Amino acid sequence: MPDDQHQTIDPAGLPPVITRYLAAHRARDTATALTTLTEDATVTDDGKTYEGVPAIADWLGRAASEYTYTTELTAAQRIDPSHYIATHHLEGDFPGGQVDLRFRFTLRDDLIEELVIEP
Template identity: 65%
Template sequence: MHTDQPQDIAPDALPQVITRYLDAHRAHDTATALGAFHPDATVTDEGKTHRGAPAIETWLTRAAGEYTYTIELTGAEKVDTDHYVATHHLEGNFPGGVVDLHYRFTLSDGLIEDLVIAP
């Protein structure tokens, strides 16, 4: 049965590649985080798209050092076998200080093909 409605899932039910990326990103482990992406993947964050491993590596490095913040995984949804959403609550020294962000993942061949981060 195919539905277009996302299903709430337990955060620990997210695919392993997403969990590996999220854990590595939180730990500022750029190499492990980067390894979760296709070489030609795209990441869209703050309205800017970063395409390919070199651009994503630069984004990961910059994102890790720009602000100090806490991040908590507060929810997860499965849209279909290749699309997942992880919701994070962030608090820190960035403009506004508090935000809930949706990390929208598209998977392909067991790796992250596309990630869009937006409120």
């Protein structure tokens, strides 16, 4: 969908399930993060796709321990009632030291069905 169809919203206006996932992700709370996902959820990060809760749990565990970083939610967009983008600024000890990442969420039945994380 072209960017001109995205509606900028206050990050506080993100659906509760996204807010809960982001808070858990930031706190490295894998158990809580997993409660926000559909059973058949997929996550794509760094060009790799993880399908289903067990694979996503493994990814979350690795992602939490690989680097030390801070993250700040800097923007949010609503594409439609099921699609949102949350933009984060990360700084840490990973290659490059800082990056802006877009977390693209697809929701189904008030849970996260798909998450794509990309610059």
